[in-house]
C-alpha cells in the first residue's frame with residue numbers, strides 16, 4: 101500500500117456501492133466522460149491501490165486533482181460516502197510522494213506568504229492600470245496581447261488597498277452585536293472594495309465590526325492541494341488571532357473561507373457566519389433599501405455555500421428580492437460549479453474552461469444585468485467567462501449591490 105493511504109479508512113471506500121449516480125451530476129465527468137474524473141472512479145482507483153493491486157504514480161496524482169471539490173457527488177450519494185475526506189487524504193498521500201504540481205506551488209506559496217501576496221497585489225494593481233479592459237461589462241479583467249496567439253483574458257484587481265486592519269468600525273445607531281471580519285486573502289488583497297462594502301453593510305445593519313491584523317489565508321488552497329502541513333500552520337495562527345478577541349461571531353464574505361472555518365477550525369471559540377447568513381436575519385432592514393436604477397439580477401450558488409455549508413438555496417433570492425428596484429431571475433443550474441475549484445483551474449485548464457462556458461451560457465440565457473454571488477474565486481472565474489463572450493453582464497458580490505443602495 102502507498103504510504104499515506106493508510107489514513108483513508110477502508111470503511112469510507114466500502115460505503116460506495118458503485119451505483120454511478122454521481123456521474124449524472126459531476127461537472128468534470130460531464131466534460132470529460134472519463135470514469136476516473138468522477139468520485140466513483142477515484143474511489144475504485146484508491147481501493148485498488150490500497151489493496152496492493154496498483155500503485156500511486158504521477159498519472160494517478162494528476163487524476164486526484166481532476167476534481168473541483170464541488171461536492172455535487174456528496175449531495176446525490178445515497179450511501180453517505182465521505183468523498184471530501186477521501187479525496188483530500190488521497191491528495192495528501194500524493195503530495196507526500198511527489199510534491200505539489202508547479203501551478204499549485206505558485207498558488208499556495210503566494211497565498212501563505214504575506215510579503216509575496218502583497219507583491220502580487222501591487223503587481224495586479226499596476227497591471228490593471230496598464231492593461232485594464234475598457235470593454236462594456238465593467239468586470240475586472242485585463243486583456244494581455246500574446247504575440248501570434250491573440251488576446252488572453254485574465255482577472256484583474258482594482259487599485260486600492262484594504263487598510264481597515266486592526267480597526268473597529270461602529271454602526272451609527274444602536275449596536276446589535278459585534279462581529280470579527282475575516283477577509284481571507286482574496287478580499288484582503290484583491291477585491292478590496294468588496295471588503296470595505298462588507299464592513300459598511302454590517303455597520304448599516306447595526307453591527308460593530310473589528311478587523312484584526314495578522315490574519316493569514318484560511319489555508320483551504322493548501323489543504324485542497326494536499327499540503328496539510330501548510331494548512332495546519334496557517335490555521336494555528338488564525339485560531340490564535342480569532343480566539344484572542346471578544347465578539348459574538350466571525351463573519352466572512354468568502355464561501356471557501358467560511359466552509360473551511362466551519363468544518364476544519366473546531367478550536368474556534370465563537371460561531372462563524374457567511375455574510376448572507378447575517379443578511380438573512382435582517383430582511384426588514386434590507387427591504388428599506390432601494391437601488392437607483394432598476395436592474396435584473398441572477399444568483400450563482402458557490403459550491404462551498406450551497407453544499408459545503410448547506411445554506412438553503414432560497415436565501416439569496418429572499419435577500420435580493422427584498423431590495424426595491426431589483427428584479428430577480430433564476431438561472432438554470434444555478435448551483436452548478438463555475439469550474440474554478442481552486443488550483444483545479446490551473447492544473448486542468450481545458451476541463452475548467454468547458455465547465456466555465458456552461459456556467460457563462462446559463463448566465464447569458466437569463467438576460468440579467470448582473471450576476472451576484474459570494475465567493476471571490478467564483479467572481480474571478482465568472483467575470484473571466486463573461487468577458488470571453490463579450491457580454492455586458494457584470495459579476496458582483498452581494499455586499500457590492502447592497503453598498504450601491506446605501507450610496508456608500
Ligand code: SF4
Pocket residue numbers: 115116117118119120121122123139140173176177178179180181
Ligand atoms: S453516488 Fe455514492 S455510492 Fe454511488 S457511485 Fe457515487 S460515490 Fe459511490
Ligand code: SF4
Pocket residue numbers: 122125126127128129137138139166167168169170171172173174183
Ligand atoms: S466533487 Fe464535484 S467534481 Fe469532484 S468528483 Fe464530486 S461531483 Fe465531480
